[in-house]
Amino acid sequence: MGELTSLPAEVSTQIFEACDDIVQLLALASTCKKVQSVWVSHSSTIIWAFGKSNIRCFDLALMVVRATTLVLKASQANSPPPTFPSMSALSGKALKPNVTELKEVLDMQHLVRCVEYMYFNSTRRDENLFGVVMLPSECRRGTHYGDDEEAWKDRFYRAMYQLLLAGPVLAAAYDAPFWGAKNEGNIVFLEHCTRKLSEENGMLDEMTTGDGFNEMDAEYARQFPVYNYDIVTDYSSVGKWREKEYESLFSPFAEWLVNEANARERRNPEPEFTDPKVEFSQFSEVTNNRGAVQDLMCLLAGYEHLICKFTNVNGKKGYGFRRHTDPSSVLPVQWKKRKVTIVLFGVFRVEEVTMPSIIENTVDVLLNIAVHPSLQDTDQASFDMSCIIDFIDQHSCGPDFGNQNPYPPAMFQLWFFTLRRHLHLGFLRGAFWQWYEGTVWEQFGTGDVFREPRWAIVQPYVEGKVSWYLGSELDDEA
Known part of the structure; x- marks a missing residue:
């Protein structure tokens, strides 16, 4: 120990950085006062080097933590979420992480x-984004990670962190x-x-406050561009x-994702990509943006x-897209638990996961989630964007494509914006076709996209065409 404490701080820092795991790192930091002083003085540099070497997608996870913290602080101040004109400002390259951020x-x-574990092993069978039953995890278990487990994990973890960002x-x-309505x-x-939730089964009930969401409410929501998603042209x-x-709303994130993936x-x-058995491989059309298309498919x-x-295990509100209350997912009191704060894409509320x-x-459980404890008694606890989306879906302005498409x-x-604006691509014809002829969502469900990095459902973008719709070559102006 005497030899370690007599080393220059720069050398001691390198020893910290060479630790194999977080337990070893923290144990070394607590060995004596001099070593601890090196840790205190250089902790950000040590954490940055250690994280990049030992934690998968460390910088991306750090960006998630920082963006989430900024939204939480704004919410606690009763202010709207901040905008993020630059993704790079969230990176550890711009500001090295501290000890609190490492824990988060x-x-x-x-x-x-x-x-990841639930993806391969969960006994639950839940609905997917279209409201049909998700393929069970055993459909993915047979192939597991494919030929390269590390590459699979990189794609999977990157997609999850990108979503959480x-x-x-x-x-x-x-x-x-x-x-806007609040102000x-x-x-x-x-x-x-x-x-509100039905007391009988805990499932989402109809919107029961007041007279329910109506045309006037939808007209108000359509003042905001993201709630005109059903205008397909x-x-x-x-x-x-x-x-x-969308340029100002989506481009900072979209451009960052495209540039990072292509680099x-x-x-x-x-x-x-060489597997002839898997359909919808259109990478012959993609030459300079393969990394970006891959990340977008994995993100999807x-x-x-x-x-x-x-699951909303507390049963208080029907937050989020088709999220329900599941009493069977209440974690036993004797279990040790961990918590994390997130803003889930598709829900856009600051929540805490247990x-x-x-x-x-x-x-055999779902992850327990609820509005962040510091916000539960605020009016933000009633914000539920799924009310708007469900109504717009039922009263769409677009052409009637029917249940199968x-x-x-x-x-x-x-995805539409990023493909079109930054890659000049669109989704493949029939990409969202379901039921008897559908194969795309089965491939998503079985995890082909994480095993096959060249898998994609894209084609060149053509202005004025709804590329993914099977029944129309050119759509009328909506």
Whole structure:
């Protein structure tokens, strides 16, 4: 120990950075006063180097933690979520992490590990984004990670962290009607965006506050561009206005994702896609943006699998997209638990997730989630964007595509915009076709997209065409 304490601080720092895990790192920091002083003086540099070497997607997880913290602080101050004009400002490259952020990164990592375990092992069968039953986890268990477990994990973890980053980054856009109504004193709109739960079965009941969400409420919501997602064309007057607004709302995140993914692809190209059995491989059309398309496909599959892993175990509100109360997921009192704060993409509310400390205990439960404790007694606890989306879905302005070729979920506007604006691509014809002829969502459910990095459902973008719709070559102006 005397030799260690006599070393220059720079050398001691390098020893810290060489630790194999967090337990070893913290044990070394507490050995004696001199070593502890090195830790205190250089902890940010040590954590940054250690995290990059030992924690998968460390910088991305750090960005999630920082963005979530900023939205939480704004919410606690009774203010709208902040905007994020620069993703790079959240990176450890801009500001090295501190000890508190390291703990929060480890909690975020535990969440993703729980989701990964549930992805392969959960006994639950829950609905997917289109309201049909999710393929059971045993469909994925046979192939598991594929030929390269580390590459699979990189894709999966990256997609989950990107989703957990998109939540706080885009919260300002999706929460705008609530803050607009709050500032304008539009109490009726806010009341109509509150859901109650049936006491009998704990499932979402109809909107029962006031007279329920109606056309006037929808007209108010449509003042905000993201709630015009059912206007499928980009050449109508509304479509042009919406696309212009999307530039400021979506581009910071979309451009960052595209640039990061393509840079990674240039540094470390993925193997070519060669499996003739899997359909919808259109990478012959994609030459310079393979990394970006891969990340977008993994992000899409990640959204499908992440959002169904949570339950409102407290039963107080019907928060979120098809989220329900599941008493069977109440964690036993004797279990050790961990908590993490997130802003879930598709819900856009600051919430706290309670997880079992032992990851394997997620095999037959959903993850408990509730409005963040510091916000439970505020009016923000009643913000429920699914009320708006459900009404717009039922009273759509677009053409009737029918059940077998439904509209993609509202959140898919991020993908439509990123593909079109930054990659000049669109979704493949028939991409969302279901039931008898559908194969895409089966492939998402079985995890092909994480095993096959060249899998994609894209084609060149053509202005004026709804590329993914099977029954129409050119759509009328909506």
